[in-house]
Amino acid sequence: MRRLSRRDFIRLTGRAGLVAPMAASLSTSPLLAACGSGADPIPPPGNGANGGADSRFPLRLPEAVGAGDLRFVAAPTEWDIGGGLRTPVWALNGEVPSPLIRVRRGERFRAVMENQVPHDLILHWHGLAPPDDMDGHPRFAVPPGGSYHYDFPVEDRAGTYWYHSHTHHHTGEHTYRGIAGLLLVTDDEEDALGLPSGPREIPLILQDRRVDAQGVPFFQPFGPALMAGYMGTQAMGNGVRDPYLEVDTALYRFRILNGSNARIFRLGFSDGTPFHLIGNDGGLLPAPEVLTAVDVAPAERVDLLVDLRGRDVGEQLMLRSLPFSLSGGMGFMGGQNLQGDPLALLELRVARAVDDGASIPTSLPPVALPDPADAVRERTFRFDSRQMNHFINGRNFEMERVDERVPFGETEIWSFVNESGLPHPVHLHATHFRVLSRSGGRGRVFPWEAGRKDTVLLQGFETVRVAVRFTAHRGLYLLHCHNLEHEDLGMMANILVE
Ligand SMILES: [Cu+2]
Structure with a gap:
């Protein structure tokens, strides 16, 4: 694979707007000419470092927007990823990540998405269960210049949800370019716990990027990257490279999304500091868990309480992805596979001593879950990857083909079977599921897989x-792999709930 020079990248992205360097099978995707913003990125100071003594950059903490009458304009622009290094992105309302949305359970979510990127586009509200024409199925993608109106009541329990592009063949590219954000739902049940809030509640989207010699991210998934997924060595937090956060000697709540295309993180602190895991994809867990590491695959979320009381001002603590090896083996990917490599993600710098009387909950509200004893049938979904392609039950995604018909309201047992050595974070739209068991490989269910899940590794x-x-x-919803290169190559199935 030829690595793009910075000049190539600017030529391909800044001027031409877009090149979709996916597999040949994607070459028929509609490619449109010039995009709106054609300005060259401003050259970085120095040699791509920030030019100062500090090699890390302040984590951006976005202001939240509410749920009523939102307007999201998707357009190409530039984004400072730290230290003045401006890079071409596609953004909603000019922001990377996309705006942080806060919704109250029961509130009506009203938004319009205006598409000014040179691709069809649709947004999916990951983890919510809206009507099917509000869910961002790729059959609703609108062309450049088009818009899509969303209007539905949010009935979901409090939790860390998110949203991103779901355009078929291009979800990976769009998410990588910047069209992804967090969507936090709150409710009375969660309020009653008195969890850390305001400046002590940190929304955090963790991603990896492949960057050129100047540190500019690029997206060129060829060959092995279409099998392993697209991974890089540059850590990003909330759209900032190598971020740091100044913290008080207080209790913090970190609401973390793995927004990477393909890379799995094993989150833990450099010194083994334990944290309290209180939530995941489906909101609060049935009970808190004290852990020193948690695995978070692409699209999974974790809600962590980190107690920094008793720390000294001046201390530093690194949130890392710890090294791990995959079960099943991925050796054939050679140097293209970064899965399991360690990565420094976010440095916490203890800056202020305060008195914080916050308390860590010892119990959490009960979670309604489907009971396997009520199951009326079983289904099996086989995930297979071969010859640069990815299949569910031997089939590649087709937009209008119904792959499974599932009766509304009936409990079923589904088996997700991985027939290859490649990891697959499997995501289901429109509901959450309960993880019952894992056989083969790691052979157990992990504490972060308790409660309601919409994605399981x-x-x-x-x-x-x-x-x-x-x-x-x-309605018609999706089951798919959330390794976005796998998804874009068709590891996706239509589920008709009827
Ligand atoms: Cu996959």
Whole structure:
């Protein structure tokens, strides 16, 4: 694979707007000419470092927007990823990540998305269960110049949800370019816990990027990257490279999304500091867990309490992705596979001593989950990857083909079977499931997989059984791999809830 020079990247992205360097099978995707913003990125100071004594950059903490009458304009622009290094991005309202949305359970979510990128575009509200025409199925993608109106009540319990592009063949590219943000739902049940809030509640989107010699991210998934997924060695937090955060000697709540295309993080602190895991994809867990590491695959979320009381001002603490090896084996990827490599993600710098009387909950509210004893049928979904392609039950995604018909309201047991050594974070739209068991590979269910999940990681040759029930809406929804290169190459199935 030829690595792009910075000049190439500017030529390809800044001027031409877009090159979709996916597999040949994607070459028929509509490519449009010039995009709106053609300005060259401003050259970075020095040699791509920030030019100062500090090699890290302040984490950006976005202001939240509410749920009513939102307007999201998707357009190409530039984004400072730290130290004045401006890079070409596609952004909603000029921001990377996309705006942080806060919604109250029961509130009506009204938004319009105006598409000014040179691609079809649709937004998916990941983890929410809206009506099917509000869910961002790729059949609703609108062309450049078009817009899409969203209007639905948010019935989901409090939790760390997110949203991103779901354009078929281009979800990976769009998410990588910047069209992804957090969507936090709050409710009375969560309020009653008195969890850290305001400046002590940190929304955090962790991503990796592949960068050129100047530190500018580029997206060129060829060859092995289409099998392993697209990974890089540059850590990003909330759109900032190598971020740091100044903190008080206080209790913090970190609401973390792995927004990477393909890389799995094993989150932990450099000195083994334990944290309290209180939530995941489906909101608060049935009970808190004290851990020193948690695995977070692409699209998974974790809600952590980190107690920095008793720290000294001046101390530093690094949130890292710890090294791990995959079960099932991925050796054939050679140097293209960064999965399991360690990565420094976010440095916490203890800056202020305060008195913080916050308390860590010892119990959490009960979670309604489907009961496997109520199951009326079983289904099996086989995830297979071969010859630069990815399949569910031997089939590649087709936009209008119904792959499974599932009765509304009935509990079923689904088995997700991984028939290759490649990891697959499997995501289901429109409901959450309960993880029952894992066989093969790691052979167990982990504490972060308790409660409600919308994404579960299958490592190589693992089988995960889940209990599923659709109780929100009938309609056509998706089951797919959230390794975005796998998804874009068709590892996706249509589920008709009827
Ligand atoms: Cu996959």
